[in-house]
Structure formats: structure tokens, C-alpha cells
Amino acid sequence: MxxxxxxxxxxxxxxxxxxxxIEDYFPAFQEGITQAKAEIDAIVDNPETPTFENTILTLEYSGDxxxxxxxxxxxLxxxxxxxxxxxxxxxxxPLLSDFGNDITLNAALFSKVKAVYDQKESLNLTPEQTTLLDKKYKSFSRNGANLAEDKKEQLREIDKELSKLSLQFGENVLAETNAFELHLTSESDLAGLPEGTIEAARSLAKSQEKEGWIFTLDHPSYIPFLTYADNRELRKKMAIAFGAKAFQGNEFDNQENVLKIAKLRFERANLLGYKTHAHFVLEERMAESPEKVFTFLNDLLAKAKPAAQKEFAELTAFAKELDGIEELEKWDGSYYSEKLKQQLFNLDDEKLKPYFQLEKVLNGAFIVAEKLYGLTFTEVFDIDKYHEEVTTYEVTDAENKLVSIFYADFFPRKGKRNGAWMTSFKSQYVKDDVNERPHISNVCNFTKPTETKPSxxxxxEVTTLFHEFGHGLHGMLANTTYPSLSGTSVFWDFVELPSQIMENWCYEPEALALFANHYETGEIIPIEYVQKIKESASFQEGLATLRQLSFGLLDMAWHGQDPTNITDLKAFETEQFADTKLYPEVKENAMSTAFSHIFQGGYSSGYYSYKWAEVLDADAFEYFQEKGIFNTEVASKFKENVLSKGGTxxxxxxxxxxRGQEPKPEALLKRAGLL
Structure with a gap:
């Protein structure tokens, strides 16, 4: 064993x-599948009449x-x-995909689930039991249980192929990210770059036993380079490399993978009786249909586009005046935005960074969680971890009862993908009267401490940490009976509410006073910096909104229509970006070939949900502001009705x-300065 x-x-x-x-994994998967199959067989072979207990509940806890x-x-x-x-x-x-299909396409099992589902009105179920029954029934009906045998076979093949393609997609993006480096040996090329970025590039070069400085496409290296490097040619080189990931006609090219994934998803949706992949996906979302999503995105576009065009014109004029730039290119955007922001607010990241030491910011998130939800985070050293950089915490409540285990993993390394995410190693659920507590993890890519400076x-990055921590709280505070309805197991356009609402505290003087201390002097962040952070929060919000909407519209374009006639990925993208395009086209670059959210993560037909959840989070935070940002009454309502309820x-x-009402978009438009 x-x-x-x-x-x-x-x-x-x-x-x-x-x-x-490593050699334990494959046999463990095989053993786990065998065991889970035996548990399914036991349900099917049970001679008793199917009931909620012997069918739905037994199925829920099978395969744990x-x-x-x-x-x-x-x-990992x-x-x-x-x-x-x-x-x-x-x-x-493919084995897991096959096993999943063995369950959802098991006719005998489905007939038992259907027998219980058909009498749900007379079963006297709780809301949570009703949701579980619906979800179990749909996990069959939405995955082909009602199909004829030959169509079921077709579905199996599609699913197997899709799971391999999305893995291949992700591996190609990682390989392309790792394959590029900008190796500089002349100090003059570093002009404009912050000291910390230079130091990190120096230590990366040292670790490879090279002279000079090495910059990579990992976010902590790439973003400061594009934002601060004075050398326009080098910014161009970095930006083109970043935008060309998996679009270079080499062994890591994702163009074919993207076309295949989009077409297979469409084919799968048709097979199940849906018009497109988006119709299939959105049936299980707050938004409900592609039409509603397009309306939502286009309404926001109508409000954001005039603001974005105005901001872009200002930025263009500013770059021309400052450096005689005739046409603003993509590699100029962050650079001149930062310069303009400094001129308007006299505030830049380098001024702020000394007040945001990673350990203190994390502790700040812990204190906010304590004030709102009565949680205590205690670092522990006797819990095993998968890398020495991971820190582990026990999370307890006001009565000192265990709420969760929390893993924090914050620095980039070779085997780690870019970005930031929350995940769980164990879900919360209640079984045999024991409330099993969850094991939650936050993974980010922040700048490592150097010889002279902490991280x-x-x-x-402060808002990113709070964002992922918000997802973390959604997992940690879960308090439901069934694992499949627990924590972040909610509709995808609702899942970003707990994370995005947490970002709001980063702008509040009362919250910043808890953790924004200068790492050398201990001095609290000056109030004028805090005011500037708040003022600058809506700086170029039109451009930022336009960018998010362009991604959401591209996602819907791949998934909300028939993609079978698309042959040229780049031409298709260019067409989709027409309404949101401000910068000149870069022929070497494509978005879709590295758009991991929708081709590797779970966001296909769901990228709009970031904006959707912003409407929710602005509306929800307005309630906190009315009553006080640490008001325990509002916090406990949020905890009871949102954070602990999962997808019940x-x-x-x-x-x-x-909230006492449906969310209104006004709060978001007001916050973004778009009203």
C-alpha cells in the first residue's frame, strides 16, 4: 500500500x-481509482430501493x-x-478522465440517482441536501448520461483528448517562460530600474555563474522591467518575448492546441445538446447565458471606453512631451503610466515598498481576519511542507478551536508556474458527526529577500496577497456538510467575491495602520501616502477596465460561437480586439497561446466573472463602509451568509x-471614477 x-x-x-x-504517485492513482470503482460498484449492486442516503450520500463520500x-x-x-x-x-x-466518465456514463448508477431525483419533492430535504441532489443529478445529465451508447463513447474520447491538450498547453507556456532570459552586462542598460529589481537580477546571474544581470519573464522580474527600464529597445525586446509565448512556431507552439481545445469544447457542448460551450458553462453560473454576459460586458465597455480613450490620449501626449515619442507602443504603456502617475501623485512603488515588508503585510491580513472574523494565525513548525520556503499556520477561532491549516508559499522558482492562486489540500466537510477542517494554501510569486533587503x-502585490487570502478565508471558514459544496465550490462568477472584497482593506487608513510600517525605521506609512494611494486607485481605471473587458470578450469569442471555421488564430484575435484596441498591433504576439486562465485553468466562458464579481464586491464593501470597515455585525453576516456557506x-x-438587496453596479462605477 x-x-x-x-x-x-x-x-x-x-x-x-x-x-x-515521485514513484509513489502513479501506483497510488491506480490504487485510488480501483478503490473508488469498488465504492461505485457497491452503490450499483445494492439491492435496496435507491434513497438519498444509500445513493446520493454514498456517492458524495466515494473516491475521497x-x-x-x-x-x-x-x-505540486x-x-x-x-x-x-x-x-x-x-x-x-487520461486515466482520471476515463474514470470520471466511467461514473457519469454508468447507466445503472444514473438510473439510481435519477430514481431519487424524480421523487425529490416528497423527500423533505434541507436546502443543502436539495442542492447536493441537484448537483449530483446534473453531474450525470450535463456529462452525457442521457446520451446513446455511441455518443457516450464519442464524449469519452473528447474528454480524454481535452485533458491532455490543456496539460500540454500549460507545459508549453511554462517551458517558454523558462526558455527566455535577458542577460545584460552593461550597467547603462539598467537605467531607471529600482535597486531591488537590479539586485534580484544580479543574484539570478550569480546563481548561474554569469556576469552581469539576468531578467526573466517571471512577473517579479518582467513587470518592474516594463515599468521602469529607460531603455526602450530593451523594453520592446522583453514585451515581445512575453507576448510571443507559445506563438513562435517551435515545439512549444500552442496555436494548434488552442484551435483544437476550442473546437473540441464546441463539439462536446453540441453533443450534450447545447448551442456552444458558453451555453453549457453558463447554465451553472449566476450570469446564466452568453447573451447576459455579452450585455454585461458591452454595457461596461460603453461606460469605460470613452474614459479609456481619453486616458490613452493623455498618456500619448505625455510621452510625446516627455521623450518625443510619436506613437505609443505596448512596451511604453506601463513605463509612461508610471511616470505620469508619479507626476500627478508624486507616488511610486519605490516610495511605498519600504512600508510593505512581506511578513508584515501577511500579518496585516491575519489581523484584519482576526478583527472581522475572530481568527488567530499561529505559525507552527511540526507540519510537513513540500518546499523549505513554505510557512505553515494553525488557524483557530475565538474559542481556540481549530478552523484550518494554512500553507503560504510566496517566492518564484523554476518548478512553479507564474501568477498567484489559492488551493486546498483537504476540503472541509462533516462526516460521522466530525467536522473535518480544511487545509488551505496560498501560492504567489513575490520578490525574494536579497542579501541586504527583506521581501x-x-x-x-499587497492587493494580490489580500486577494488570494480572501479566497483562502472562503476555504478556511467553510462550514458545510458535504465536501463537494464546501468552501470555494461555488458558481465561478461568485468565487471572486470573497477575494476581491478583501482588496478594499488595502486602501483604508485604519487597516494600513495595522501593517504598513517602514521595514528599517518602523515608522507607520505617512497619511499623505495613504491619501495618494486612494486617489490614485482610480488612475487610468478606464484603461484597466478596457483591458479586462478585452480578455472577457476574447474568452466569449472562443467559446460563445461555433469556432470550427477559425484557422488563423492571430487574425481571429485581431478581429475580436477591434472594439477594445488602442495600441498598434504587434505581429509577433498573440494573447490566446498563453491565456492559461481559459485554456488551462477553469475560466473558459468565465473570464467575465472578474468584472461581475467587482460589481458584487464594490456593492458589498459599500455596506462595510456605511457601518464601519471592522464592524463585526456586518462581518458576521458576510461570514454566515457568504464565506461559510460554500455552494449550498x-x-x-x-x-x-x-446585503438585503441585489447588487447594483453604481458602487463599482463610482469607485472606478467612471460615473
Missing amino acids: SILTQYFNTRHNTAPFSQIK ILDRISSIFFN NSAETNDEMQKIAQEVS LLTFN EHPMLLYKRF
Whole structure:
């Protein structure tokens, strides 16, 4: 028996990372699948009449060992991968896809689930039980259970192919990110760059035993380079490399993968009786239909576009006046925006960074959670971790009861994908009267401490930390009966509410006073900086909104129509960006080939949900502002109705219970300065 398929005899049943060997995974997956199949067979072979208990509940708790192995393996494949892990991922994904289909296409099992579903009106179920029954029934009906046998086979093949393609897509993006580096040896090329960025580039070069400085496409290196480097040619080189990821006609090219994924998703939706992939996806979202999403995005576009065009004209005039730039290019945007922002607000990241030491910001997030929800975070050293840079915490409530285990993993490294995310190693649920508490993780890519400085965050990184921590709280405070409805298992256009609302505290003087201390002097961040942070929050909000909308519209273009006739990815994209385009076209670049959110993550037909959730979060935070940002009454309403409820009821019901009304977009438009 593999260590991965046994009960973990560890503190709080946490994953024993240091004892797991790479060669343990594949046999553990095989064993987990065998075990889960036996549990399914037991439901099917049960001679008794199907009931909620013997069918729906037994199904809900089946395969828990397999789920645990999967969460450990795939979390590490994102945060701490290598060639062997990626090879196992390629081998195991089709097996898991097959197994998933073995369940959803199992006619005998479906007939039992359907028998319970057909009598749901007379079963006297709680709201949570009703949701579980609906969800279980739909997991079959939406995945082909009502199809004829030959169509079921077709569906299986599509799913297997899709799971391999999305893995390949992600591996190509990672390989292309790792393949590029800008190696500089002349000090004059560093003009404009912050000291911390230069120092990080120097230590990267040292680690490769090279002279000079090395810059990469990882965000902590790439973003400061584009924002501060005075050398326009080098900014251009970096920007083109970044935008050309997996669009270079080499072995890591994703153009074919994107076209195949879009076409297979469309084919799958048609097979299941839906017009497009977006129709299929949005049936299980707050937005409900592609028409509603297009209306939502286009309404916002109408309000944001005039502001964006005005801001772009100002930026263009500013660059011309400052440096005689005739035409603003994509590699000029961040650079001149930063310069203009400094001129208008006399505020830049370099001024702010000394006040945002990573450890203090994290502690600030902990204090905010304590004030709002009565949580205490205590670092512990006897919980196993998958990398030495990870820190582990026990989270307890006011009665000192365990709420969650929290893992924090904050620095870039070779085996870790770009970006920031929250995930879980174990869900919360209640079984046999025991409330099993969750194991939650936040993974980010912030600048590492150097020989002379701790890790100092840009303000943007501060909001990223709070954002992911908000997702974390959604997982940690989960308090539902069933694992599949727990924590962040909610409609995708609702999942960003708990994360985005947390960002609001980063702009409040009362909250900043808790953690924004100068790392050398301990001095609290000056109030004029705080006012400038607030004032500058809506700086170029038109441009930022236009950019988000362009991504949402591109996503809907791939998934909200028939993609079978698309042959030229670049031409298709150019057409989709026509309404939101401000900068000249860069022929070497494409967006879709590295658009991991929609081709590797779970955001296909869902990218709009960032903006959708902003409407929710602005409306929700307005309630906090009315009553006080640390008002425990509002906080406890938010905790009870949103954070702890997971996906047990329709999100609009939960939201209205918290807020007393449906969300209105005015709060967002006001906050963004677009009214």
C-alpha cells in the first residue's frame, strides 16, 4: 500500500510531503481509482430501493482517497513541478478522465440517482441536501448520461483528448517562460530600474555563474522591467518575448492546441445538446447565458471606453512631451503610466515598498481576519511542507478551536508556474458527526529577500496577497456538510467575491495602520501616502477596465460561437480586439497561446466573472463602509451568509441574505471614477 492511500498519521492529518516519493504517485492513482470503482460498484449492486442516503450520500463520500491524491499531486504540479511530475501528469490525466466518465456514463448508477431525483419533492430535504441532489443529478445529465451508447463513447474520447491538450498547453507556456532570459552586462542598460529589481537580477546571474544581470519573464522580474527600464529597445525586446509565448512556431507552439481545445469544447457542448460551450458553462453560473454576459460586458465597455480613450490620449501626449515619442507602443504603456502617475501623485512603488515588508503585510491580513472574523494565525513548525520556503499556520477561532491549516508559499522558482492562486489540500466537510477542517494554501510569486533587503512588495502585490487570502478565508471558514459544496465550490462568477472584497482593506487608513510600517525605521506609512494611494486607485481605471473587458470578450469569442471555421488564430484575435484596441498591433504576439486562465485553468466562458464579481464586491464593501470597515455585525453576516456557506444555495439568495438587496453596479462605477 502506498503512503498516499493510507490515513495520514500526522498532525491534523496533513499531507506527509517529505515522505512522498515521485514513484509513489502513479501506483497510488491506480490504487485510488480501483478503490473508488469498488465504492461505485457497491452503490450499483445494492439491492435496496435507491434513497438519498444509500445513493446520493454514498456517492458524495466515494473516491475521497483518490480526491486527496489528486489534490496533492496537481497542487505540486503547479507549485513544485519537474519533468518527472509532468510526465506522470500526462499519463494519469487520461486515466482520471476515463474514470470520471466511467461514473457519469454508468447507466445503472444514473438510473439510481435519477430514481431519487424524480421523487425529490416528497423527500423533505434541507436546502443543502436539495442542492447536493441537484448537483449530483446534473453531474450525470450535463456529462452525457442521457446520451446513446455511441455518443457516450464519442464524449469519452473528447474528454480524454481535452485533458491532455490543456496539460500540454500549460507545459508549453511554462517551458517558454523558462526558455527566455535577458542577460545584460552593461550597467547603462539598467537605467531607471529600482535597486531591488537590479539586485534580484544580479543574484539570478550569480546563481548561474554569469556576469552581469539576468531578467526573466517571471512577473517579479518582467513587470518592474516594463515599468521602469529607460531603455526602450530593451523594453520592446522583453514585451515581445512575453507576448510571443507559445506563438513562435517551435515545439512549444500552442496555436494548434488552442484551435483544437476550442473546437473540441464546441463539439462536446453540441453533443450534450447545447448551442456552444458558453451555453453549457453558463447554465451553472449566476450570469446564466452568453447573451447576459455579452450585455454585461458591452454595457461596461460603453461606460469605460470613452474614459479609456481619453486616458490613452493623455498618456500619448505625455510621452510625446516627455521623450518625443510619436506613437505609443505596448512596451511604453506601463513605463509612461508610471511616470505620469508619479507626476500627478508624486507616488511610486519605490516610495511605498519600504512600508510593505512581506511578513508584515501577511500579518496585516491575519489581523484584519482576526478583527472581522475572530481568527488567530499561529505559525507552527511540526507540519510537513513540500518546499523549505513554505510557512505553515494553525488557524483557530475565538474559542481556540481549530478552523484550518494554512500553507503560504510566496517566492518564484523554476518548478512553479507564474501568477498567484489559492488551493486546498483537504476540503472541509462533516462526516460521522466530525467536522473535518480544511487545509488551505496560498501560492504567489513575490520578490525574494536579497542579501541586504527583506521581501518588499509593490502595492499591486499587497492587493494580490489580500486577494488570494480572501479566497483562502472562503476555504478556511467553510462550514458545510458535504465536501463537494464546501468552501470555494461555488458558481465561478461568485468565487471572486470573497477575494476581491478583501482588496478594499488595502486602501483604508485604519487597516494600513495595522501593517504598513517602514521595514528599517518602523515608522507607520505617512497619511499623505495613504491619501495618494486612494486617489490614485482610480488612475487610468478606464484603461484597466478596457483591458479586462478585452480578455472577457476574447474568452466569449472562443467559446460563445461555433469556432470550427477559425484557422488563423492571430487574425481571429485581431478581429475580436477591434472594439477594445488602442495600441498598434504587434505581429509577433498573440494573447490566446498563453491565456492559461481559459485554456488551462477553469475560466473558459468565465473570464467575465472578474468584472461581475467587482460589481458584487464594490456593492458589498459599500455596506462595510456605511457601518464601519471592522464592524463585526456586518462581518458576521458576510461570514454566515457568504464565506461559510460554500455552494449550498444559489449565490444570489446568499448575497441578498447578506446585503438585503441585489447588487447594483453604481458602487463599482463610482469607485472606478467612471460615473
